Amino acid sequence: MSPGLRKLYDALNSHGGTVAELLDDAGASDGGKPGPPQVAAAGPRTAAQPDEYELLLEMILEGSHLHYGPQRLVRTDDPDLALLVGDELYALGLARLAALGDIDAIAELADVISLVAQAHASGDRELADAVWAAGAVAIGWGSNDQHAEAKRLARAGEPGALEALRSGARTV
Numbered sequence: 001m002s003p004g005l006r007k008l009y010d011a012l013n014s015h016g017g018t019v020a021e022l023l024d025d026a027g028a029s030d031g032g033k034p035g036p037p038q039v040a041a042a043g044p045r046t047a048a049q050p051d052e053y054e055l056l057l058e059m060i061l062e063g064s065h066l067h068y069g070p071q072r073l074v075r076t077d078d079p080d081l082a083l084l085v086g087d088e089l090y091a092l093g094l095a096r097l098a099a100l101g102d103i104d105a106i107a108e109l110a111d112v113i114s115l116v117a118q119a120h121a122s123g124d125r126e127l128a129d130a131v132w133a134a135g136a137v138a139i140g141w142g143s144n145d146q147h148a149e150a151k152r153l154a155r156a157g158e159p160g161a162l163e164a165l166r167s168g169a170r171t172v
Contacts, residue, residue, distance in 0.1 A: 007054070046105075056097050109135065134165040
């Protein structure tokens, strides 16, 4: 298990409740490469508290995995419970971010959550992954006009959205 997932596991276990009861680290993996939480935490915008950003983003990403799959650390066969616990993880991560006072990152994550939902509703996991990747760069390094345009394209369902988001994620 990667250090990021280990920190998430420990934090959720300490949190207790249903989320702790559903923890299952058997075979939990994030693919062995840095994911959105690690990318964002490596940026200059998050340099003052990289561990906190990584953890709160792991929480939000875990919520997304509960909503859309594949499940990683928090696992349940009950789709309704998965949605509820996923929402709880979104809330836990966003509350930690709000405590940091990072309004720009809060706005970015609101866009990430809504655009990921839109991508999954249309069956486009590739676009959802690109939204996460580009969002992580914007949180860690800051947004720009190119990123705003890529999100506009994604919201509108334009065919160039995927490449625009990928291009923004490659700027790091």
